[in-house]
Amino acid sequence: MSSRPTFGTIKRVTAILIAIAVVLAAGIVVGQAPVIFGVDDDPAASIAFEDQESDGMSVTVEEVTLSDGGFVVVTDGNDEPLAVSAYLGDGTHENVSVESDENETDLVGQLTATVHQDTTGDEAFTYYETDGEEDQPYLEDGYPVSDTASVTPDDDEAVSDSFVVESMTAPESATTNETIGVVAEVRNPTEFDQQQIVEFRLDGTVLERQILELDGGEDREISFEVDLGGTPPGTQSIGVYTDDDGEVGEIDLEFHTDPYVTVVDADDEEVTVDVATPEDGFVAIEDDDDEVLGTSDELEPGEHGNVTVAFDDDVSVDEDDELTAVVYEGDPEDVDTAEPLEHEDEPVEETFTIADVRAEADDEDEDDGNEDETDDENADDDE
Numbered sequence: 001m002s003s004r005p006t007f008g009t010i011k012r013v014t015a016i017l018i019a020i021a022v023v024l025a026a027g028i029v030v031g032q033a034p035v036i037f038g039v040d041d042d043p044a045a046s047i048a049f050e051d052q053e054s055d056g057m058s059v060t061v062e063e064v065t066l067s068d069g070g071f072v073v074v075t076d077g078n079d080e081p082l083a084v085s086a087y088l089g090d091g092t093h094e095n096v097s098v099e100s101d102e103n104e105t106d107l108v109g110q111l112t113a114t115v116h117q118d119t120t121g122d123e124a125f126t127y128y129e130t131d132g133e134e135d136q137p138y139l140e141d142g143y144p145v146s147d148t149a150s151v152t153p154d155d156d157e158a159v160s161d162s163f164v165v166e167s168m169t170a171p172e173s174a175t176t177n178e179t180i181g182v183v184a185e186v187r188n189p190t191e192f193d194q195q196q197i198v199e200f201r202l203d204g205t206v207l208e209r210q211i212l213e214l215d216g217g218e219d220r221e222i223s224f225e226v227d228l229g230g231t232p233p234g235t236q237s238i239g240v241y242t243d244d245d246g247e248v249g250e251i252d253l254e255f256h257t258d259p260y261v262t263v264v265d266a267d268d269e270e271v272t273v274d275v276a277t278p279e280d281g282f283v284a285i286e287d288d289d290d291e292v293l294g295t296s297d298e299l300e301p302g303e304h305g306n307v308t309v310a311f312d313d314d315v316s317v318d319e320d321d322e323l324t325a326v327v328y329e330g331d332p333e334d335v336d337t338a339e340p341l342e343h344e345d346e347p348v349e350e351t352f353t354i355a356d357v358r359a360e361a362d363d364e365d366e367d368d369g370n371e372d373e374t375d376d377e378n379a380d381d382d383e
Contacts, residue, residue, distance in 0.1 A: 043067050044140070045067060045138035048147060049113040050062050051151070052151055052152075054107050054153065055153075056106040058100065060096065060097055061095075062095065064096055065091065066088055067138075069088060069090050069117075070116050071084055072085040073085075073114050073125070074114075075112050076111055080128070082107055085098045109151060110148065110150055111149055112148045113148075113149070114144050114146040115144075117137070117138055162189075162242050163187065164186070165185070166185040168183070168239070168249060170182040170238055172252065174254075175228075175255070176254070176278070176301065176302070177228065177229055179227045181223060181224070181225055181226075182224040182240065183221055183222070185219055185222075188219070194216075195213040197210070197243075198210050198240060198242055199240070200239070200240055201237075201240075202251075203237055204237070207227070224240070230301060232279060233255040233301070235250055235252050237249070238251050259275075259341060261275045261326070261327050261349060262275075264306070264357075268311070268354065269311060271294075273325050275304050276303040277327055279329045280301065280329070281328045281329045281330060282328050282338070283296040283299070283325055283326065283328070284296075284326050285309050285311065286323065287321065288321075288322045288323075292335055295309060296308065297332065317354065320354075321354070323353065325350050325352065326348070
């Protein structure tokens, strides 16, 4: 038998070679030659891990993409992981929460999130158990696919060492010139001796503060004596506060006197009055046409003596002109929007003339002089 290949054999080999060449060419064109011959692409992944606040129990990975599924592992640079995500399937996942194992570690500080494969295909992370033989990280340019973020404690969740206000006792009502007593029970919730400030506030304003020193776990009553002078009437919030705690209540305040205005002195330049007002406001001097001739400075609620109302520079008054001192609610810089203060549906005001005020003052001076003379005569008689 001849050992030379027959013409038919040559034709069959040539056809096979041509077919292989066509397949290779087609695979090269569409980029699929490795798949055709059983060679897969390298697994790929990406991750975005942003700076964030955390309660220490979990962190959030903004986005992670895995070609073949796997896990996100959070570490802080040490050998052991702080937390491992649940198994993640192929594709892109957003806002992935990674929780610490049984809350045994605090997920705060400079942390790194690394994307790992599931090489065993059992959806269980075994990288550390197998000394890195299984579930290795996804690689890009030879380096693990990872991202680093700064994770800070969430202040709302942070444990506070502030003193705690257990209770507060205060009157339910008072008048605006009273001094009230307030008692609060304050506790130190820590095991350490501490010194902290305790405040009493009325309608958000600090009226009194004390420094309190407590042993660890100690509770004690603390008392405040609060002067309510200058406080507007009405229902006001009151409270005792520490750094991060407090006890709040309400008190009904009644103005301690009927509002009034009394002219005590006057000339052609200014008028002096005594006034009581339950509201922020001022005193205005008006002529008989209700035109404002001058205003006082702004007054807080309460009683005020010797309040000066200067006439405006362009105002000229005679001593017999009829004038009126009127108490207003509002801002003396914006008289047009201010409103006259009323008591029992009547404006709080007093009408006067400069001449009458001077005459009354002279009479009082004369009476004072007569009293002094009487006192001197009585003294002489005693001698």
